[in-house]
Amino acid sequence: MNGSEISSVLVSGLLLGSIYALMGSGLSLVWTTLGIFNFAHGAFMMLGAYVAWTIGSGEAWGLGPTLGATAAAAALAGLGCLFEVLVLRPFYRRKNLAMLTVITTLSGMIFLENSALIAWGPRIKQLSPLIPGTVHLLGVAIAAQEMLILIVSPVLILLVWLWLSYSQTGRAIRAVAQNQDSAQLLGMNVSALYMTAFALSAVLASIAGILLGSIRFVSPTMGDEPLTKALVVAIFGGLGSVLGTVGGAYAIGLLEAVSNYFVGLYWTPALLFVVMIATLMVRPSGLFGRS
């Protein structure tokens, strides 16, 4: 493997890792805070892309990609709140919450995907990039939009991490995950905090969708494969830790890029699952995780 091939694989791995990190961190946030796995996370990603397309694309309202992206994030924040109230909140008092929400979020996913199919039709769409043109990274030519992804993703995750670590609301969200009773007795409104965390994860998913939709395609089922990858990443990196998920995301991204080069596209997904299983056998809480 020569120098430019290595760079090419590296850049590809970083790009995949960035998108997986955005997807995985949203999923991990919900798991850590609410203790549930949100099967509709991929659908949120897809809807983010579609809203951005409707607002921004010349084929629809034509208000430009920036406004489209902003509107998508806002819309998904709202949808996240609504989803939490309708699909999750009624079940918080039940003992089998984790199982019940598998069913409810899965139903939500099916509902949202089919709604998108009806609303926008089956033909794939493309999101125009926020920054056109190409740049060079490590001697490899990539789209400027891809460079944007490489920067936006870690920056966004860092901002979220800083907010969770140092703001009072961020602290409160971590607190209710660790001891709900004590948190309530300090005046925290658990439902409101759950809703905030869930809305934040929906916004992260929508941004992942917008970024992915601008370098790949926008379709009603575009979120399915990223959801699977995000699941692998979140479990592999360690479900209890948002930063661990990010580490896992880049590891998996790089692994996938290397595997695509040597093993090919067909076997790579299977290989990734094998790696996840092997890691879990050695470290049951994931690479960086605490259960």
Added chain:
Amino acid sequence: MNDTLLEIKGLDVGYGPTQVLRGVNLKIGDASRVGLFGPNGHGKTTLLRTISGLLRPWAGEVRFAGQAIGGLSPNRIVEMGIVHVPQGNTLFPRMTVGETLLLGAYAKRAQAPRKQNLDRVLTLFPRLAERRPQLCGTLSGGERQMLSIALGVLTAPRLLILDEPTLGLAPRIKDELCDAIRHLSGDGTPLIVIEQDVEFLTGLADTLFMIEHGRVALEVLPGQSLQHADVMDLYFGQSKGEGADAVSRSS
């Protein structure tokens, strides 16, 4: 003028199908220091959890400063000024002491006196200042209790409720905590304390309630004196022989 701060009438509460409190009646005045005691499993903690909103009453009334609070959410009840420091509080295992202290001032009512209360709390429990960078999960039992009580103070209570603050602690730490609690009550905050140690309660409280079988079995109001023998009788049952032996052994 001793206004009624907390009034409970005919309270029935339970968990699932099991009833724990049966028609509890009690009244607490504004300047009170109240002790709650009684055998384990008879409803003391259940009563506190109902007052603080973690449990919803099945029947009956709970009024704080005249307002009905039964069934309100715990965070609303905190904003009204009732601060419950729960029993055996495991706090937030993966957060540091420093972060937890910051969370102590989460409630809106805790904002204005925030700096003052923090100074007060760190003076009362200097060990917490040292432990700031440490995770709550690594604290000793005594330190966790200190932090729990500190959080109670930081929330700017109008009524502070402590559920077995010295449970499971070594005698030396227990004394430290008892001193701190006496100090707190000296500052004038109305207090309800549950304790197994009736001696400590008689030293601290001016009103005592004994909870047995989900009811208020004995009430000692300000001015009345508590006969230890009465307590022993009720504690160990009607059998005179057992009660008398217990009294003569302990006195």
